[in-house]
Amino acid sequence: MADPKDNSSTPKAPSPTPAGIPRLTPAVPEPVDPAASAPRAPVAGAPRPPAAGLPAMPAVPKVAPLVPPVPPVPPVRPPPPARTAGSGTAVPVARGGTPVPGVPKVASVLPPAIAPVAAPAAPLAPAVPTALEERAELERLFLGLDGLDYFEVLGLPQAAAPADIKRAFHHLSRTYHPDRFFQSSDIALRAQVHSVYKRVTEAYFVLRDDARRKKYLADVSGPDRPRKLRFDELAEAETKAAVKKEVAEQIGTHPKGRQFFQVGLGDLEAGRFSAAERNIKLALTYEPTNPLYLAKLEEARAKSYEEFKRSGKGFRIE
């Protein structure tokens, strides 16, 4: 760190001449004489260490390594450009359309044989597939992409646990992340990887969210399955509406009703049962049929009655 005193005094010449210092007037600031070269002169004249506001370091060749060296990596190489399966015939699949010949059919709920992800239970020790097998697998996934639902893309059963979804996603990221093929000169291969991986992230984005997953599962289990394989904006909107409805059922739709209900719940918890009963009744005047309110009212009533009985007082006013 340079000495602050040293730095702050740099702009002026060794013996300060007032001419070189900006002159300020209280009301209107007078522009500094542009010819005033005094502040500039010292920079040229007085050589300083290069680091102005930095720790001046002697020539440090290397920073201490933050991480240990790269561990040896199993040699998984992208396959050579020689293509074996379906060379050059990228069969366009109509969106949500019929399965293309040569592509596994997708009518079953369980995933078709997607080799690398078929065993999500033991993903940490996958049998390292050979380059050719991997390539064939990619090709198959790519061609069948529009016929697969998200569970099939991730290679999971529909009942998969959230942890499995994450595990499958990480596993597929290791296999199909475009960075793995960054240096590959095979443009077709890179395009395929890119498409497949985009679908993987999409599947993960939908399935990791409980509300979206619920909606999606209902969609692909229904009669509209071929059109619902991808979670589109309509599904998104419907999911939002469903969540909103659920919340509304839980805590009410009317702001005033909600307010009284909240106060009533507070009273109930604090043991002020008759106050709770009163507030929940008020909430019910806004939403007379809300089942949650009705249930809580019953609870408050029961507790308030118990309390009354315990207190032994003769009568109470409703």
Added chain:
Amino acid sequence: MTDDIAIGIDLGTSYSCVSIVQDGVPTVLPNEWGELTHASVVSFLEDGTVLVGNAAKKNIITNAESTVYSTKRLIGRYFFSDEVKKAMSVMPYKILEGENNSVRLQVRDKVYSLPEISALVLKEMKAIAETALGRPVSRAVITVPAYFNDNQRQATKDAGRIAGLDVLRILNEPTAAALSYGFGRDVNQKIVIYDLGGGTFDVSILEIGRDVFEVLSTAGDTYLGGDDFDDRIMTWLAEDFLAKTRLDLRANRYCLQTLKEAAERAKIDVGRHGKAEILCEAICQDASGKVLDLRETLTTENFNRMVMDLVQRTFKVCDEALQSARLTAADVDAVILVGGPTRLPIVRNSVRHYFQKDPMEGVDPDQVVAMGAALQAAALLNEKSATFLVDVTPLSLRIGTVGGFAEKIIEKNTPIPIDRSKTFTTSRDLQEKVKIRVYQGESNRVDECEMLGEFEFSGFKVGYRGDVKIEVTFEINTDGIVHVSAADLDTGQKTSTTISLSSGLSEADIQRSIADNQATQLQHAAASTPEVFPELPSA
């Protein structure tokens, strides 16, 4: 052979840093004086030479009007944005409006676009790497704040190209820091990167599963950084001086720059020693010609009171990020601090208090990002690499609809790369083209979102209104950059574009800048002092 190496560059608001992986270990490359971080300052001298780095920083005071700094705050922004307006009032250099509402800087009668200025800094980083390694370098990974929008990313990428670099990847700074932390550690952890830089604040939450680095969420504030801390000290100094002498130091640019430098130094001193003595001798003279000094003492208490609200603001952003990741502070396994201002005790203590956890030690907040960028650069060049970054898009992607509304297409914190399609139709009979405006932001009103560009699609089958179906696909690639393509569902005709308007640089402009740059590179090779650049011809 130049193909097997690539550098990582942390292009910061105030300081930049360059690193490379050697024998599997990321190393920060020093310049000839052994400095590891370099001021992101460009100074244009009278004789046509251009200084970049710490040498240029010394000129902020003496050569104020032709020394540009903190340009990262302006890159990829529109001329009418608040940030640009603010910069115009405080920056000593001249800011002009260019084509398409872009921002231009005028220095010594020459007009520069912001990518051209950033390119000068990047070129300096490239030169440092080349000198340190003794060989040419042409490929790089450049980092940007996670909360940068598409315009800002595009402009940064353009800067890299102008600097003569093949930009392998635009990487988010917090993600780079996470990579640097988790690389080779073989851990399964949820970590938080708290990145308070010179001009921006980012927080990212990642889940590291061995070799997969999954960003769960990211949030940020592009208007909050260490510069704001300096501003507070400056205001305090200036107000105090005004009260004592009835002179406003902020009225004069020379005084203002002196103040700024003093404030920055005071901030660093107060963080290190708990107290800062501020002394600016002969900062100005009063009307009668009497020379005045500025003397103050800044205590930790005083300083903390000044900046507490800024520190608090960072935790609102942390709240948001945790909520998006559906985590609580207790779920976090490690907290990593990035950026110079995180050295301040007030920041460290507040972070410790918020996460109930000591921040990771042994991580250099100034260098960790560049090292992560170098690791990613090495990983991209190595086919056998074993790290996979799954980043997210920080902002929702939207399209403009009737009535000034913006409809969400891709939600923020969606993992990338991703694409999403939407079908459009024509609104008039015999309509020949459709226009789609693309926005980024969290508001459903277009005027509160950042416009990325306008995209016109024509050449589809002309028909009655509502009959034509155009499927528009929005894609965010691994750089976080948006691509839009459209296809006529009936004819299958396709068109695509990368939206880029904000830097105001067309492809032709960039090509011209690259050509200019190559011309200057030759001169540069002839020059003996690597930190001095010949002046760029104006584009």
